Amino acid sequence: MFTMNDILEEIKKLKIVSIIGMGKNVGKTTTMNYLIKQFWGKATLGLTSIGLDGEKFDILSGYKKPRIYVRSGTLIATAKTSLLKGDFTREILRTLPRSTPMGKVIIARALSDGYVELAGPSISREISFVCNTLKELGAEIIFVDGALSRKSLAAPGVTKGVLLATGASISRDFNEVISATINTVELLQTKEEENSEIINIYKDFSKDYKLIFIYTDHMNLIKVDSVIGSSKEILNNLDETIRYVLINGVVTDNLILSIIKSPYAKFMKIVLEDGTKLFLSPGVLNKLHAVGCEISVVKSINLIGITINPYSPEGYEFDKTAYLEELKSKLNYPILNVMDVIK
Amino acid sequence: MSFLDEYTKKMIGLDTVFDSLKLLSPYGRTLKKSIIPYKDEAKLKAELDSIETILCLIKSKAQVFFEIEKALGKVCDIKSSINRCLAGDTLDDIELYEIKCFSILSEHIKGNYIKLNAMLKELYSKDISDVVRLLDADGKGFETFHIYDEYSVKLEEIRRTKINIEKELYGTKDIDLIATLKAKRLKLVHAEQKEELKVEQELSKKLIARSSDISNNMDFIGRIDLLIAKARLAEDENLSKPEISEILQMKNGINPVAKAFLEEKGLKFTPITMELSKGVTLITGANMGGKTISLGIVALNTYLAQMGFYVYAESFLFPFMDFVYYVSEDMPSFSDGLSTFGGEVLKVKEIIKETKKFKGLILIDEFARGTNPEEGSNLIKALIKYLNNTSSISLLTTHFDKVILCNIRHYQVRGLKDANLKDLEEKLSDKNYSAIEAIQSKMDYTLDEVTGITEVPKDALNICRMLGLDAQIINYAEEYYKK
Numbered sequence: 001m002f003t004m005n006d007i008l009e010e011i012k013k014l015k016i017v018s019i020i021g022m023g024k025n026v027g028k029t030t031t032m033n034y035l036i037k038q039f040w041g042k043a044t045l046g047l048t049s050i051g052l053d054g055e056k057f058d059i060l061s062g063y064k065k066p067r068i069y070v071r072s073g074t075l076i077a078t079a080k081t082s083l084l085k086g087d088f089t090r091e092i093l094r095t096l097p098r099s100t101p102m103g104k105v106i107i108a109r110a111l112s113d114g115y116v117e118l119a120g121p122s123i124s125r126e127i128s129f130v131c132n133t134l135k136e137l138g139a140e141i142i143f144v145d146g147a148l149s150r151k152s153l154a155a156p157g158v159t160k161g162v163l164l165a166t167g168a169s170i171s172r173d174f175n176e177v178i179s180a181t182i183n184t185v186e187l188l189q190t191k192e193e194e195n196s197e198i199i200n201i202y203k204d205f206s207k208d209y210k211l212i213f214i215y216t217d218h219m220n221l222i223k224v225d226s227v228i229g230s231s232k233e234i235l236n237n238l239d240e241t242i243r244y245v246l247i248n249g250v251v252t253d254n255l256i257l258s259i260i261k262s263p264y265a266k267f268m269k270i271v272l273e274d275g276t277k278l279f280l281s282p283g284v285l286n287k288l289h290a291v292g293c294e295i296s297v298v299k300s301i302n303l304i305g306i307t308i309n310p311y312s313p314e315g316y317e318f319d320k321t322a323y324l325e326e327l328k329s330k331l332n333y334p335i336l337n338v339m340d341v342i343k
Numbered sequence: 344m345s346f347l348d349e350y351t352k353k354m355i356g357l358d359t360v361f362d363s364l365k366l367l368s369p370y371g372r373t374l375k376k377s378i379i380p381y382k383d384e385a386k387l388k389a390e391l392d393s394i395e396t397i398l399c400l401i402k403s404k405a406q407v408f409f410e411i412e413k414a415l416g417k418v419c420d421i422k423s424s425i426n427r428c429l430a431g432d433t434l435d436d437i438e439l440y441e442i443k444c445f446s447i448l449s450e451h452i453k454g455n456y457i458k459l460n461a462m463l464k465e466l467y468s469k470d471i472s473d474v475v476r477l478l479d480a481d482g483k484g485f486e487t488f489h490i491y492d493e494y495s496v497k498l499e500e501i502r503r504t505k506i507n508i509e510k511e512l513y514g515t516k517d518i519d520l521i522a523t524l525k526a527k528r529l530k531l532v533h534a535e536q537k538e539e540l541k542v543e544q545e546l547s548k549k550l551i552a553r554s555s556d557i558s559n560n561m562d563f564i565g566r567i568d569l570l571i572a573k574a575r576l577a578e579d580e581n582l583s584k585p586e587i588s589e590i591l592q593m594k595n596g597i598n599p600v601a602k603a604f605l606e607e608k609g610l611k612f613t614p615i616t617m618e619l620s621k622g623v624t625l626i627t628g629a630n631m632g633g634k635t636i637s638l639g640i641v642a643l644n645t646y647l648a649q650m651g652f653y654v655y656a657e658s659f660l661f662p663f664m665d666f667v668y669y670v671s672e673d674m675p676s677f678s679d680g681l682s683t684f685g686g687e688v689l690k691v692k693e694i695i696k697e698t699k700k701f702k703g704l705i706l707i708d709e710f711a712r713g714t715n716p717e718e719g720s721n722l723i724k725a726l727i728k729y730l731n732n733t734s735s736i737s738l739l740t741t742h743f744d745k746v747i748l749c750n751i752r753h754y755q756v757r758g759l760k761d762a763n764l765k766d767l768e769e770k771l772s773d774k775n776y777s778a779i780e781a782i783q784s785k786m787d788y789t790l791d792e793v794t795g796i797t798e799v800p801k802d803a804l805n806i807c808r809m810l811g812l813d814a815q816i817i818n819y820a821e822e823y824y825k826k
Binding site for chain 2: 072087089092111112
């Protein structure tokens with residue numbers, strides 16, 4: 001049996017962990033606040049975010065969302081406009097040359113307790129840079145507010161460990177929430193590509209070319225605006241000598257379903273940045289495997305645990321014990337109910 | 344008045360030279376974008392002298408330069424904050440932090456600059472240590488900033504009360520108490536923010552009075568950054584100081600891009616030596632003989648010198664120019680509707696207008712190449728005759744025969760004249776070389792000054808033969824040559 005302590009021990013070991021939510025209102029912020037509390041007085045914390053995730057009010061539903069509350073001494077890396085919205089007394093330590101749509105990223109130290117809004121860079125390389133700077137300035141444990149979003153360019157895989165937050169708000173249908181969670185965990189766990197040459201090609205070229213085709217004797221680099229909607233481009237570049245298709249972007253059902261129809265699918269392997277780039281419905285991955293096509297990633301994700309929130313702000317809730325037990329029986333990870341632990 | 348257009352700058356390798364000019368500060372980078380040829384001779388001379396002074400010190404005071412360059416790399420752009428401040432806006436703590444860091448670094452650079460004892464002309468850093476003190480209320484001198492308690496007794500009080508409430512808040516699980524404490528805290532947060540704003544307003548007001556010295560130091564940092572970058576470039580690329588003179592004299596000038604390109608292929612680049620004075624100088628010579636490259640080297644070095652850079656030559660004398668014009672058939676501006684020839688004519692017309700009022704350098708590559716040779720040579724002759732009587736320096740290339748007038752300076756590309764043809768044939772049959780590369784390897788790009796009326800060397804036929812043009816055609820051509 002896993003306990004909450006297992007997750008905390010793992011965080012202490014890994015030092016840089018991102019928390020990603022499967023949807024809105026799944027309790028990501030509550031999880032973050034819980035973790036911050038656990039480490040208070042034990043370690044200097046650093047906080048940042050991948051992109052801007054969640055506003056104070058959920059625009060669609062109008063429900064007031066919880067905010068992140070830090071204690072004095074915490075280091076915060078956030079975009080300027082977000083920093084100005086926080087209410088803790090702050091000391092400015094560094095402004096980073098990289099800019100986000102929300103302004104420069106600023107690193108501040110909290111001189112009092114207070115609420116923070118996190119908004120960070122949305123590119124993996126820059127998230128790494130921010131984390132390194134936080135570490136350099138004295139952060140011992142760093143939490144990254146990570147989005148599981150089609151829009152995000154960054155991969156939470158840049159952090160050493162990932163916590164997945166899931167909750168009742170995903171669907172009113174209990175079984176649907178369970179199967180969606182299992183599916184997400186399965187996608188996040190996509191295995192790392194073993195061929196280091198392929199990984200190196202990905203690292204060298206994917207910044208400029210979103211699609212890279214590797215054939216038995218040559219390579220084809222293609223620039224597209226977005227991977228979504230480029231299935232035609234991919235199909236046109238397949239033949240019986242195709243071995244790898246390297247994709248820098250998000251892969252959806254549509255793309256996979258059209259690849260399945262290609263007679264060349266069985267010759268190729270798809271390589272992505274990490275498992276957060278796969279947005280596939282349950283069962284789609286199996287269909288791809290059935291035609292003999294595999295998927296691997298440049299950087300595998302180290303999933304260290306799952307949190308659940310049995311309440312939905314829409315007013316319904318699941319039986320928390322049934323929810324927890326059902327997931328525990330299907331997934332071999334530490335799973336905990338965030339609403340229980342905060343009490 | 345005009346200097347080189349963007350296309351020509353790229354063609355002669357100026358873009359590549361600019362890419363190697365590494366500026367470290369945002370002020371230096373802004374300055375780099377606005378580099379243009381000097382319009383004032385004394386200022387140009389001062390700039391070149393400053394680079395020389397830095398080059399003299401760069402090794403003996405390496406540690407000082409290391410400190411300056413490290414600070415240049417850290418300095419951030421506070422221009423918009425200073426402008427906001429001058430406009431009466433209140434700066435936020437992040438802007439104040441940046442101004443504090445700037446001031447600390449600026450003082451650091453100044454301290455090291457003084458150690459150089461360099462006395463560079465018109466380059467002074469103002470003392471802004473009082474700005475550092477203003478923004479370093481706790482006196483620790485750290486490169487961090489916050490609205491320090493020292494700025495306001497009231498602020499200190501609010502914060503103390505607030506922290507006590509936060510402690511209480513953290514220690515309790517009583518929901519009612521939490522709500523009360525949260526409400527109390529929120530009130531204090533607002534009071535704190537109000538008081539912080541007051542401090543920010545006061546600081547911003549005080550900074551207005553210091554903005555002119557701060558701006559001066561932004562300019563100073565940009566200038567010293569650019570001068571060091573120019574000196575580093577001169578050192579890395581082994582450049583020499585150009586000297587202002589009556590004539591244009593280049594000893595062993597090179598084009599770094601062409602040189603790197605040839606050397607990568609294992610070929611040798613021949614440096615170009617030539618002297619040009621008021622009037623016309625003509626380069627004639629074989630096709631593929633590097634006439635255009637020679638023109639480009641003169642253009643590149645003159646332009647660099649005029650912008651206050653060291654140059655790609657062993658030595659370089661040049662007159663202060665009002666303009667530098669370069670006309671070549673490949674210019675893209677000639678492809679918008681006009682025929683190449685039409686384009687050239689219009690460009691030359693523009694240049695002639697300038698020569699009536701100003702003096703400069705005119706480089707014309709194979710004028711009228713695209714028109715029939717009979718008319719072409721007549722036109723070139725006329726152009727030469729005209730330009731020879733202006734106060735500008737003109738350098739023209741041509742492979743037309745019979746355009747050489749007796750009173751102009753004339754250089755000829757040595758070409759294949761002295762090449763060992765047997766060697767060349769061997770190289771041509773070597774599968775490792777393309778025919779073009781083989782010819783390039785045997786082509787002597789040296790320019791020889793020739794006197795009197797000599798014929799343009801006839802390398803065209805040789806080149807046709809070497810490139811394997813049908814023997815029948817070569818035979819026919821030889822017969823025509825005899826006629």
